[in-house]
Amino acid sequence: MSARAARRLAWSLFGLFVALAAAAPVLVAVRDGNASDALVATGIGFALVGALIASRQPANAVGWLLLVAAVALGLDTLMSVYVGRATLPGAAWAGWLSSWLLFVWLYLPALFLALVFPAGRLLSRRWRAVVGVGVAAVAANIIGTAFAPGDLEVSADRPLRNPLGLQGPAGDALSWLSAAGELLAAGTLVLGGLSVFLRLRRSHGRERQQVAWFAYICLLALGPFVVLALVGLVAGDDGAPWLEAVQLVAWWSLVVLLLVGLPSAIGIAILRHRLYDIDIVINRTLVYATLTLTLGTAYLGSVLLLQLILNPLTQGSDLAVAMSTLAVAALFRPARRRVQLLVDRRFFRRKYDAARTLAAFGLRLRDELDVDALGNDLSGVVQETVQPTHVTLWLRGSR
Structure with missing residues (x-):
């Protein structure tokens, strides 16, 4: 495919996604539903970043994966909204299409992006077997869902039967096929995560920064994913209200990270806009996540302790809460400095050592009067922090 044809195809797919995203709110307005059914608009990041990458780097599979996933997401959302109008003709077929499109827009980026990021190539030919396993997983889930007997698992005002559902032994075999696909x-x-880890270890320079952006978002998304899995195991069929709240927060956090954070990180990495800021982003994430956890634990502990101590005296007033809030506010700055120092020392050792060296040189600079000694100190600091191949110091004369 020529570069011109690739650009046309990429932006045509982007236009198709925009058309699907615009059609969903129209159907929502027709049925007087909730505008949240039109959340397909959050997939604009996949479509836009995919179109930019595919039009500029047609040989990179990452852009085409994002575009196909975005179009499948738009079509799935449109079909789901259409199913809400169960009286419209073809609602059962729209529900059938929506039932298996999930495995296209969700599994394509989830299974294959980690294998080919950032240049659109596998680590080696041996990883083609992993791609084959992923294709088999997607095909098994699509076939098992598309021809499963019974009602379709889509939101509708009334149950919709699967128009292509198979009965008898074939239907039982489909359930086994879906389980095998999962x-x-x-x-x-798991193998995709291993691929990212190996690529991060083997890469250097620009490619390492690119993989770091992708790995950063994947690690962030792993948190709410684990929370959802644990809540699903603990809650069961009838969970407590607080577990449902935790599940809701974790679900939307995962959605935002995947639909907004992932395409943003991919765009930064491949299009190289602010690529080398990843160290700053990781540093701030570690600092503020640790700070939030520490201060939150301190706040809850102080509230419980002060309520236990002051309850006989205050008889249920909010004094304990007010005192705990003031204490945590006073702890914010010193705790932030302490956490920043700890993170720099543990995870950013080179930056920490360079900062200490520059601080020590600043102290010597205030007391040193000998120009020759000062020049030697300056050369040593430059060698230790910047590590150049050669250092030359030129001092302007008295004139």
Whole structure:
């Protein structure tokens, strides 16, 4: 495919996604539903970043994966909204299409982006087997869902039967096929994470920064994913209200990270806009996550302790809460400095050592009067912090 044809195809797919995203709110307005059904608009990041990458780097598979996933997301959302109008003709077929499109827009980026990021190539030919396992997982889930007997698992005003559902032994075999597809998908996800880890270890320079952006978002998304899995195991069928709240927060955090954070990180990495800021982003994430956890624990502990101590005297007033809030506010600055120092010392040792060296040189600079000694000190500091191949110091004369 020529570069011109690739650009036309990329922006045509982007236009198709925009059309699907615009059609969903129209159907929502027709049925007087909730505008949240039109959340397909959050997939604009996949479509835009995919179109930019595919039009500029047609040989990079990452852009085409993002575009196909975005179009499938738009079509899935449109079909789901259409199913809400169950009286419209073809609602059952729209529900059938929506039932398996999930495995296209969700599994394509989840299973294959980690294998080919950032240049659109695998680590080696051996990883083609992993791609085959991922394709088999997607195919098994699509076939198992598209031809499963019974009602379609889509939101509708009334149950919709699967128009292509198979009965008898074939239907039982489809359930086994779907289970096998889930196992294959889980294995592909694990191997994809291993691929990112190996690429991060083997890469250098610009490619290492690119992979770091992708790995950063994946690690952030792993948190709410683990929370959802744990809540699902603990809650069961009838969970407590607070567990449902935790599940809701974790779900939307995962959605935002995948639909907004992931395409943003991919765009920064491949298009190289603010690429080398990843160290700053990781540093701030570690600092503020640790600070939030520390201060939150201190706040809850102080509230419980002060309520236990002051309850006989204050008889249920909010004095304990007010005192705990003031204490945590006073602790913010010193705790932030302490956490920043700890993170720099543990995870950013080179930056920490350079900062200490410059601080020590600043102290010597105030007391040193000998120009020759000062020049030697300056050369030593430059050698230790910047590590150049050669250092030359030129001092202007008295004139």
